[in-house]
Amino acid sequence: MMGPTLGPVLKVLAQLAILLLLAPLVTGLIKLLKARLQMRRGPGMLQPYRDLYKLLRKGMVIPHTASWLFSATPYVVFSATLLAGLMVPTVAAETPIGLFGGVLAMVYLLGLGRFFLALGGLDTGSSFGGLGSSREMTIAALAEPTLMLAVFTVAIGAGSTTLAEMARAAIGQQWRFLAPSQILAFAALFLVLIAETGRIPVDNPATHLELTMIHEAMILEYSGPYLALIEWGASIKQLLLMTLLINVFWPFGLPQVWSASGLFTGLGWLLLKLFLLSCGIVLVETTNAKMRLFRVPELMATAFVLGALALVSTFLL
Amino acid sequence: MGGLIAYLAGAVAGLAGLGAPRRPHRQARSRVEKSLCHWAFGLALAGALLEAAAAAAAIGQPAAATWSLPFGVPFFSWTVRLNALSAYFNLALGVLSAAVSIYSLGYVRGMEGRRNAGVLGFFYNILLLSLTLVFTAANAFFFLVAWEVMALSAYCLVSFEHEKEETRRAGIVFLIMSHAGTGLLLIAFLMLGQAGGTLDFAAWHHLASRLPAWEQGTVFVLFLLGFGVKAGIIPLHVWLPAAHPVAPSNISALMSGIVIKTGIYGMALVFFDFFAIPPMWAGMVVLGVGVVSALLGVLYALMEHDLKRLLAYHSIENIGIILIGFGAALVFRALGHPALAAIALIAGLYHTMNHAIFKGLLFLGAGSVLHATHTRNMEEMGGLIRRMPVTALCFLVGSIAISGLPPLNGFVSEWLTYQALLGGFGSTQKLARVVFPIAGALLALTAALAAACFVKAFGISFLALPRSEKAAEARETALSMRIGMGILAAGCVALGLGATWFLPIFDPITEQTMGGRFSAMLIAGNGFVLSAGTPRGGTVSTAEIAAMLVLLTALPGLFWLVWGRSSRRAAGPTWDCGLPGLTADNQYTATGFSKPIRMIFSALYRPRREIQAEYEVSPYYPTAIHFESEIEPTFEKRVYDPFLEWLLRVSRRLRAVQAGSIHAYLAYIFLALIALLLFGVRG
Numbered sequence A: 001m002m003g004p005t006l007g008p009v010l011k012v013l014a015q016l017a018i019l020l021l022l023a024p025l026v027t028g029l030i031k032l033l034k035a036r037l038q039m040r041r042g043p044g045m046l047q048p049y050r051d052l053y054k055l056l057r058k059g060m061v062i063p064h065t066a067s068w069l070f071s072a073t074p075y076v077v078f079s080a081t082l083l084a085g086l087m088v089p090t091v092a093a094e095t096p097i098g099l100f101g102g103v104l105a106m107v108y109l110l111g112l113g114r115f116f117l118a119l120g121g122l123d124t125g126s127s128f129g130g131l132g133s134s135r136e137m138t139i140a141a142l143a144e145p146t147l148m149l150a151v152f153t154v155a156i157g158a159g160s161t162t163l164a165e166m167a168r169a170a171i172g173q174q175w176r177f178l179a180p181s182q183i184l185a186f187a188a189l190f191l192v193l194i195a196e197t198g199r200i201p202v203d204n205p206a207t208h209l210e211l212t213m214i215h216e217a218m219i220l221e222y223s224g225p226y227l228a229l230i231e232w233g234a235s236i237k238q239l240l241l242m243t244l245l246i247n248v249f250w251p252f253g254l255p256q257v258w259s260a261s262g263l264f265t266g267l268g269w270l271l272l273k274l275f276l277l278s279c280g281i282v283l284v285e286t287t288n289a290k291m292r293l294f295r296v297p298e299l300m301a302t303a304f305v306l307g308a309l310a311l312v313s314t315f316l317l
Numbered sequence B: 001m002g003g004l005i006a007y008l009a010g011a012v013a014g015l016a017g018l019g020a021p022r023r024p025h026r027q028a029r030s031r032v033e034k035s036l037c038h039w040a041f042g043l044a045l046a047g048a049l050l051e052a053a054a055a056a057a058a059i060g061q062p063a064a065a066t067w068s069l070p071f072g073v074p075f076f077s078w079t080v081r082l083n084a085l086s087a088y089f090n091l092a093l094g095v096l097s098a099a100v101s102i103y104s105l106g107y108v109r110g111m112e113g114r115r116n117a118g119v120l121g122f123f124y125n126i127l128l129l130s131l132t133l134v135f136t137a138a139n140a141f142f143f144l145v146a147w148e149v150m151a152l153s154a155y156c157l158v159s160f161e162h163e164k165e166e167t168r169r170a171g172i173v174f175l176i177m178s179h180a181g182t183g184l185l186l187i188a189f190l191m192l193g194q195a196g197g198t199l200d201f202a203a204w205h206h207l208a209s210r211l212p213a214w215e216q217g218t219v220f221v222l223f224l225l226g227f228g229v230k231a232g233i234i235p236l237h238v239w240l241p242a243a244h245p246v247a248p249s250n251i252s253a254l255m256s257g258i259v260i261k262t263g264i265y266g267m268a269l270v271f272f273d274f275f276a277i278p279p280m281w282a283g284m285v286v287l288g289v290g291v292v293s294a295l296l297g298v299l300y301a302l303m304e305h306d307l308k309r310l311l312a313y314h315s316i317e318n319i320g321i322i323l324i325g326f327g328a329a330l331v332f333r334a335l336g337h338p339a340l341a342a343i344a345l346i347a348g349l350y351h352t353m354n355h356a357i358f359k360g361l362l363f364l365g366a367g368s369v370l371h372a373t374h375t376r377n378m379e380e381m382g383g384l385i386r387r388m389p390v391t392a393l394c395f396l397v398g399s400i401a402i403s404g405l406p407p408l409n410g411f412v413s414e415w416l417t418y419q420a421l422l423g424g425f426g427s428t429q430k431l432a433r434v435v436f437p438i439a440g441a442l443l444a445l446t447a448a449l450a451a452a453c454f455v456k457a458f459g460i461s462f463l464a465l466p467r468s469e470k471a472a473e474a475r476e477t478a479l480s481m482r483i484g485m486g487i488l489a490a491g492c493v494a495l496g497l498g499a500t501w502f503l504p505i506f507d508p509i510t511e512q513t514m515g516g517r518f519s520a521m522l523i524a525g526n527g528f529v530l531s532a533g534t535p536r537g538g539t540v541s542t543a544e545i546a547a548m549l550v551l552l553t554a555l556p557g558l559f560w561l562v563w564g565r566s567s568r569r570a571a572g573p574t575w576d577c578g579l580p581g582l583t584a585d586n587q588y589t590a591t592g593f594s595k596p597i598r599m600i601f602s603a604l605y606r607p608r609r610e611i612q613a614e615y616e617v618s619p620y621y622p623t624a625i626h627f628e629s630e631i632e633p634t635f636e637k638r639v640y641d642p643f644l645e646w647l648l649r650v651s652r653r654l655r656a657v658q659a660g661s662i663h664a665y666l667a668y669i670f671l672a673l674i675a676l677l678l679f680g681v682r683g
Helices: A008-037 A047-057 A068-086 A103-123 A127-158 A163-172 A174-178 A180-196 A224-249 A260-287 A293-316 B002-022 B031-059 B084-111 B117-136 B140-161 B165-196 B213-231 B239-246 B249-259 B261-274 B280-302 B307-335 B338-373 B389-402 B409-426 B430-462 B479-497 B499-514 B542-562 B595-600 B634-657 B662-682
Strands: A060-063 B065-073 B076-082 B529-531 B569-572 B608-615 B622-630
Touching: A008 A047, A008 A068, A008 A224, A008 A260, A047 A224, A060 A068, A060 A224, A068 A103, A068 A224, A068 B542, A103 A127, A103 A163, A103 A224, A103 B409, A103 B430, A127 A163, A127 A180, A127 A293, A127 B430, A127 B595, A163 A174, A163 A224, A174 A180, A180 A224, A180 A260, A180 A293, A224 A260, A224 B542, A293 B430, A293 B595, B031 B076, B031 B084, B031 B117, B076 B084, B076 B117, B076 B140, B084 B117, B084 B249, B084 B261, B084 B338, B084 B479, B084 B499, B117 B140, B117 B249, B117 B261, B140 B165, B140 B239, B140 B249, B165 B213, B165 B239, B213 B261, B213 B280, B239 B249, B239 B307, B249 B261, B249 B307, B249 B338, B261 B280, B261 B307, B261 B338, B261 B499, B280 B307, B280 B430, B280 B595, B307 B338, B307 B409, B307 B430, B338 B389, B338 B409, B338 B479, B338 B499, B389 B409, B389 B430, B389 B479, B409 B430, B409 B479, B409 B529, B479 B499, B479 B542, B499 B529, B499 B542
Parallel strands: A060 B569
Antiparallel strands: B065 B076, B608 B622
């Protein structure tokens, strides 16, 4: 069944291709599902690709006030997110560059991207940029401890912070995700996913109403290819967080190592599970209204408590 | 031994700088003073370089080198020793002070004609010398002498701009708290001295663990508090955010970079050398103090818009992170996991070095900004990235490093700290299994808040439009100042990317304290990869992360080549909602940036704000708005003020004893004598 395992460079290239090509698809899928659930026709699933293609070819306007940092930001965000993506198991438990960093490096690379994005928002001199940066950093700071607690809970079970080891440990115990600690950790991570990807009820990715937006406010001044890089980076970040959730908690059909034949079965399972998780996100987005900004800390506190309970229940139950 | 001689030569070179700048008097502000002042910092630089070299040489040597000055009185010897631990702290001191000395050459030029920079040079050299001696003193007596010289010279440097009320007050608070700490240390040293019969540090190896349990506890707490004052742990931190900002910026860099590390050195000496295995609760206390200091430090930092005060609060945060490492190491020792204890200790010590480098860099950067704009208030800065590109780049490097983001040095030590904490999960001790992950989560919160804080610090000060005329006219600083910052920025990169080359430096230290060499365990793969030390543990490679980041940037470049070449790049105005023109007033302020945090943690801050609008026709069309916002200084108000009041009340009552009658005083002396005699006879 297993073909020959792939060489390291091939693995990196394959994973890059998966991340780059799949990320806009998932964004499109969520948009489409959401539209259908709300009885709208909605744009086609391939719309994000068309958007990216168009943005990459368009001209751009750089604000007078901006410095070199404004122009460097899209590159840093894009490559840091992509590199973080290389550390996550996608179609096999093995990661292409697992030795370079585990879940901690992944979280901190996303943090690096966010750091620059927030600076890029401030660099424009507009109040929207500052507003977005301030809120983004605050919410990220509140989500961070929960993310870590949930990750630690899984890491305790696996005895490692390497994502490949965590996925492998999950493969070994297919039904472990039903254990109370894992359910709680999953719930906590799901809330973090909602917050980190800027979805309702934390942020609304569809709005450009000034007072409610966070992520969109921060990148308001970006246009053309720079905007394409940032949007692409954001959808890759969403994909990698979803993949992390999927492969650490539901590793059904996940092969141990990369191989030519395993690639396609792994990809098939990944697509199926991404579809299911997207349905969950869409349900949450459709049945909730966006929260006031100062209600978000309560949501994050709930997530933190869930994470703490998950941790405690690994010892008690 | 050769290293020790070179280091002493360095110290003497520093000493030679002392006398020189004293001579010119205030009226003789001439070229003589200028050149002498440069001599002082030049000699300090030479001393620092020699010291760094000597420390680097000594760190690999198996036995501690000792050297006694040939004078002294019985029981008290002037002996220095250079073992692995003191060599490590001397290395940090040497590297930092070399960069700061270069920076000072340009920095003091701004003082010419205004004040006597020679005095600054004099105390600067004294401070460096006393720091070296604190790190190398071989007995308690000499240590305390050096400790006091350090405190006094630091006091003189902090109070350098003494014409300001704020500075004088900060200096006095620093002096009082520092001496209170020394008092506690004195008691602890005397207790150990009585138990060991000697004041020699070498003879105190594992001595504290042979004491009875309650004495162990007392000694431990006394040392923690005594050294904690200097390190700035919460709640003993109040002097730190007052004193560090008012000092000249090159001194602030030394204060935050290395002076507070003397407290960390003292704790390392006590926790890992004087104690064999401290009790479990001690480790938990240190861990708790670390977590509280880290979190509250960064939360208070977020509320500051005085750039230097913000940095000072971050020193408290980073001391907390170091103590998380130390606390974990103590707990692991108590639980009997020497390898995990070694990782935790290495994490703490690595962060000590990192903090010295990046906080020194940030304070120097803040100094350059202060030099150029004459203000510490971030709300009056902005747009400096164009006016001062080198300073901005260096400050950005420091900001990334202190936020613990890869691939710079802050990430490496925080990663090691996480791995050490994760190691506690496998332990059988119930409490440790819950406490360690929670500590890890709070460390994550601290790091994320620190990132938010430095987005604010860098973004508000350096980006967008200048918020004041002074900022709009700022000029890039002198070459020597840029070189000083550049060295430290390069240090941040080197300690980040070259982590695996730096780790073997800890081998002699862990051998001295834990009896084993552990660095090989932490290096995996092709020599660029850090490992958690356990077979399935996490790995990370900052060097390869950096390489991959650069490689992946080629990808957007490719897109640009394929599609983007024909696209136009135009400069346009920022979106201003259609109102006439964007001004600096439209920008987000530092106060505004941290407002969400202030709201969320209002239980801690207890913010107070006052808005007064002046209007002529209708309140909806104000002509001017007065806005005032402040947070409650909780510790000052709830801990220190009541204590101070109590102290004053007690002193007032005690005044009755001091009646002014010589007969009464003679009676006191007599009674005291009798009491002492009785005590002596009984003993």
